[in-house]
Amino acid sequence: MLILILILILFFLIRYIGKAKNQKVPEGGISEEMYVDINGTKQWISIYGRDLNNPVLLYLHGGPGSATSPYDYAFTRKWSDVYTVVTWDQCNAGKSFDKAHEVETITHDGMMKDGKEMTEFLLKHLSKDKLTLLGHSWGSMFGANLALEYPEYYEAFIGTGQCIDIDENEIRFAQAARKWAEGDKDAEKLLAKLNYEKGMDMDYVTARNKFMKKYHYDMMKDGTDYNMFAAVLFNPYYSLKDILDYVLNLRRSLNPYFGFMSNGLKKFSLFGRYEYQIPYYNINGDIDYQTNFELACEYFEKVRAPYKKMYVMKDGTHGLLESRSAEFSQYVHEIAETQKENRS
Numbered sequence: 001m002l003i004l005i006l007i008l009i010l011f012f013l014i015r016y017i018g019k020a021k022n023q024k025v026p027e028g029g030i031s032e033e034m035y036v037d038i039n040g041t042k043q044w045i046s047i048y049g050r051d052l053n054n055p056v057l058l059y060l061h062g063g064p065g066s067a068t069s070p071y072d073y074a075f076t077r078k079w080s081d082v083y084t085v086v087t088w089d090q091c092n093a094g095k096s097f098d099k100a101h102e103v104e105t106i107t108h109d110g111m112m113k114d115g116k117e118m119t120e121f122l123l124k125h126l127s128k129d130k131l132t133l134l135g136h137s138w139g140s141m142f143g144a145n146l147a148l149e150y151p152e153y154y155e156a157f158i159g160t161g162q163c164i165d166i167d168e169n170e171i172r173f174a175q176a177a178r179k180w181a182e183g184d185k186d187a188e189k190l191l192a193k194l195n196y197e198k199g200m201d202m203d204y205v206t207a208r209n210k211f212m213k214k215y216h217y218d219m220m221k222d223g224t225d226y227n228m229f230a231a232v233l234f235n236p237y238y239s240l241k242d243i244l245d246y247v248l249n250l251r252r253s254l255n256p257y258f259g260f261m262s263n264g265l266k267k268f269s270l271f272g273r274y275e276y277q278i279p280y281y282n283i284n285g286d287i288d289y290q291t292n293f294e295l296a297c298e299y300f301e302k303v304r305a306p307y308k309k310m311y312v313m314k315d316g317t318h319g320l321l322e323s324r325s326a327e328f329s330q331y332v333h334e335i336a337e338t339q340k341e342n343r344s
Helices: 002-022 073-079 108-125 138-149 166-181 185-191 202-214 228-233 240-262 264-268 293-302 325-343
Strands: 030-038 041-049 056-060 084-088 131-136 154-160 280-285 308-313
Touching (some): 030 108, 041 108, 056 138, 073 084, 073 228, 073 325, 108 138, 108 264, 154 325, 166 185, 280 293, 280 325, 293 308, 308 325
Parallel strands (some): 056 131, 280 308
Antiparallel strands (some): 030 041
8 A cells, every 4th residue: 555655656746747847938938828718619728939029830630629739739849949839629629628518510610710719819819910820630621721711810821631622532542442452351341331421420430540550551650759648647738637538528529520520521622722822831741541642732733822832751641740740840940941031
């Protein structure tokens, strides 16, 4: 019993020290978290930067509905010397999930209104005229739509794991899966569950993920280049209760997004929408099948923008932010420098 007590004391002491270190406010910078009233709901954000004079970057997580707040500070802070970075748990996701006020439906118009209101809040709160968007996966499609609809608010768009059109994306995934499954009886059985016409439910998503893992194209095939356990343990924004709530409420928080993925997500298609009034950047893995790399390249070729550039991460799948965060950060720094030169 004494040994157990000592282990617990040591655990909480280590967590306290690590968390306290990550909670420090950089001299001349900013570190804060808050809930913001957005479109009738309270939505959580964190803000961290080493120099308040730096431009602001709003990170849009993927999913939709898959908040990365339990650990994303571990990679977003790698950009904090060139950007004041805002992370946002979107409607009903992560720390924005509220049992007492669950959101029953997610819509295209609702998400666009959320994005606009959050942007307007940040510009006022941080005294900026514009900000940069960085979206991953679903967040890349969301961010591109915001950039196209409200270019006056943004100075650049950065998409990674760029999603273009959900229907075409799934058609191309099925084509790839059929090739992988040739001659593999177990995989051919799994193909039957890849029925996108019935909607994108949990069975479909599970079968899709099993396919990618089986053939080594899954999001986290390379693991992470930082310690994920330590990132969660020393998270400056999460209490142990927050971590437990995140795990226990994950399915409930995702429920309204399954209907959105089968319906509302289609309205975010980027097909036929190529005119950007701001610089357009992509950072993509060349073996990303979760959001089809070839489709992203085809779209990029058609994009017309004041400036555009694509960074390709060789042998990279969908989890670039976690598996190759150091390399990803180098590209973000290069983009920040390019934007700085363009402003001067």
